[in-house]
Amino acid sequence: MAVYTEVSFEDLERLLEQYDIGAPLSFKGIAEGIENSNFYLQTDRGAFILTLYEKRVAEEDLPFFLGLMEHLAERGVHCPLPVKTRDGRSLTTLNRRNAAIVTFLTGIALRRPDAAHCASAATALAGLHKAGEGFGLSRVNALGPKGWRPLAEAIYGADTIEDGLTALINTSLEELVSHWPSGLPGGVIHADFFPDNVLFVGNLVGGVIDFYFACNDAFVYDLAIMLNSWCFELDGSFNITKGQAVINAYRQQRPLSEAEIAALPVLMRGSALRFLLTRTYDWLNPDPNALVRPKDPREYSKKLRFHNKVKHAREYGL
């Protein structure tokens, strides 16, 4: 949850002079997104989200994120559409922060999606992968294998969280980096396709939000992130019914190649390691201004240990 930077009504009025979106009727800071300050804005012409970008989002990445949302929205993906200023810019500044206004999406994130929700979300993920084609900008995955080692080296005291966590991280890191697949079909991926970022209206996906980790990488890596975050139960068990629902719905939109299927187990481990690393780091180095509890890294050490025993994509429901 986050409102790091305050915005007064007077700041808002000044900002809205740059836009042609009507007069403000309601304006509230919302507890959403841990990286930025977000506000719900209602005007006489519609509902919007105002985002002020805080330091964790690199300024040079903003044209990629905003341009991507525009590209996807134009191709029918239900994602926030950046609203342009009168002089055609998606990005502006407010209170010494970069800022953007995007359309507000109806829908609610589920904490415990069922198999039908999983299938709808997987269909949306495949649609997003296809719609990203032709987007002119690219962004390296800063949290891909090359980013893991510096992150692991910055972690001190992982064993205070869980016995053997340092060894698990180091062993997995060496093995995954040396066996990481290349040449898989790829393009723009969401890279944070968790249930928090998918808004449902009933059983249908009303919107996909939070593109601030999006980057260019293997599509099946995005599918692995989704399987990791949608298909485990609270008790840590993998729900193969949900796994099947995700994989089948995805394949109906975008077939998986033999190479992608073969790579899935190692990508499941890799994506588990990626979230294990950032959660472990954030757990040991909490940001005093973050206004949010760090997420428990043990959720992902458990998942990584599960994947270490998996031999074939069949075990995920393929």
Added chain:
Amino acid sequence: MAVYTEVSFEDLERLLEQYDIGAPLSFKGIAEGIENSNFYLQTDRGAFILTLYEKRVAEEDLPFFLGLMEHLAERGVHCPLPVKTRDGRSLTTLNRRNAAIVTFLTGIALRRPDAAHCASAATALAGLHKAGEGFGLSRVNALGPKGWRPLAEAIYGADTIEDGLTALINTSLEELVSHWPSGLPGGVIHADFFPDNVLFVGNLVGGVIDFYFACNDAFVYDLAIMLNSWCFELDGSFNITKGQAVINAYRQQRPLSEAEIAALPVLMRGSALRFLLTRTYDWLNPDPNALVRPKDPREYSKKLRFHNKVKHAREYGL
């Protein structure tokens, strides 16, 4: 800003079964109210606020607060209207908290209201005082003179905030408690009528919110709280034009008696002391879970020092 208790979509669905307000379309934690957890809820039938009451609001006071909002709303005051469950209750429970759903009010709080806004708000305050008549419940002002001494005694180290603050508090406390006026016209007051709690649509008051300090006390004490929070400029000077706007607009709705006018200077000092005390205490004892920066007590020590030199209500614009 505050979301102390999380509410999942599944929790929400379970809650909404008790109500007849339609299906949820949007649900977001909002950064509003420092005492409770608040969520914006949109359904196919309207917009609402869900509040979960945290420990700072006493359970036994909830019928007063909710009943008051209902009483006022029925009499035309633009305030949140508690929505009843199917079996007629305004109050329910969720995630081990007392909880209520109220209607969402359009409008935006201003940080720097001008004299016209001050007049509109004062008209609304007088309307609120008149509309409270006949409300069947009552609540002692826990932050009135009798509450100040225990609060002052719980404060250690005020001089670390500002030289002489302890002496200012103690001297003012003794003098005010021994000269506190009694027998003034009274009834239900808002007791926290700050610009944050008045929502404007253009120059008109669209709503008054946050009734969680409301109580029975002298009406003119509420006016003093308003003058203190609306009529000082950021540089600490009292803006007599705004003071006149407030007092004149208020008097047009509810005439002030000689006794009320005579009491105004001491009530200005008293209401300044009341906010100085709570802010000083909160500054020295920050709640680690509060997710909000304590407000600067020096704003109110400055106001109190200003009032200590005032001899007559004329100096406030009467």
